[in-house]
Amino acid sequence: MTRRWPIPRLAFSRRRPAREEAGHDEDRVHRLILPHLDAAWTYARYLTRDAALAEDIVQDAFLRAFRxxxxCHGDGKAWLMAIxxxxxxxxxxxxxxxxTAAILTDPVDENTPESLLERQxxxxxxxxxxxxLPEPFRETLVLRELEEMSYREIAEVTGAxxxxxxxxxxxxxxMLAKLMLESEEPDEREAMQR
Amino acid sequence: MTDTPIPCADKLLALHAFADSELDALTTVAIEEHLRTCAGCRAALEKIEATRALLSRTSLRHQAPGALRESILAEVAPRAGQNRKSRRAGVAPWLGGGVIGALAASLALLLAVPDMAEPGLSDAFVDGQIRSLQGAHLVDVETSDRHTVKPWFNGRITYAPPVVDLRDAGFPLVGGRLDVVERENVAVLVYRRRLHCINLFIRPMPRLASPFAGETHRAGYNLVRWSSGGLEFWAVSDLASSELQEFRRNFERESR
Incomplete structure (x- = not known):
């Protein structure tokens, strides 16, 4: 399979005089917000833990972002994530x-394209x-590890x-290490319980 | 469980920031110094790295459903559509920000530094990395199965590069390709780390090359070089050099 990469918008073309931006609404939106749709979706999924609700949240967020x-000055990602x-x-x-109990205990995702991957x-x-994980820890981990945002950006998004x-x-x-790493050897654990 | 050495409580946050490359230069040096003498903090850092490796799988991220994308595009179209006839929306693939960033960085490099005088060897590797990110030529053989990648090089080059999958360490194998460095075909293995790409160039040790490992930086990319079994390895990535060193350690361990 071959991948086709798009020609990227260059970093230094981001800042334009405001009057020009007014004429290129679509451009600005595309450059600023739309590339972060997957990031916003991922964040919303882990926040809400519910696919349908996440869809509402992201849609609402994009509406607000467009308006x-x-x-938005500078980086669109942190700004969008905060929204x-x-x-x-x-x-x-x-x-x-x-x-809200039903929503909060809903299992995380079922139906993603990655479901074909091994080690699912x-x-x-x-x-x-x-x-x-409790929300403050969960969202911080998602923003840092999945979305690779800096401490400063995370502080900006979460207002902390x-x-x-x-x-x-x-x-x-x-917490994650305790749950994932220390339970990786089930044999050993069973042996210890005996 | 055996006794694990206890990390210094006052260093814990700094260790995390160290793993995240968020410390300033002075504190980084201080922490590195401290790590040399403190087994507890070393163990704590390893645990942090292991946790980060777990979370670095790209499959933990979610891809926005097509319907959501459509409806958001429909939302913005009526407002912006008046300004322009052609819309680029349908064409733009929704790549992760990191990939776009890497592409932008590499393109910016080409535009900003068009006349680099007589590129040295590390420049040649960086060029290879940049080329790989630009076109469809990241990999010639795309598979995470090392048993497919290794034989693919047969007959294409005159040596057999070691191929290992480092998925468990958070560096999944993406595939392999051929590149040309100093007019010779070289094997390149491509690994992924979160949203970053690592190109590992492998070629026979040049006769005059130093046997020692080393690292260098070129144009925003980090390069880590080492040699083993008569082969020379160059790992090139926009990853922080600490993570690239982690990659080297894992590769060396697994390919032994």
Missing amino acids: AQAS VRNCWHDWLRAHRRVE GETDRLRAVLGD PIGTVMSRLARGRE
């Missing part, structure tokens, strides 16, 4: 009195374990001080 695009997060928290606030079992387990981001990351990794 507010003038307020995704806001949409999720707005949703939580609106549905606080509704029974372990990937599923990792997704589930990650999905079970850098120190908090760092301690959440450390704690999150520790």
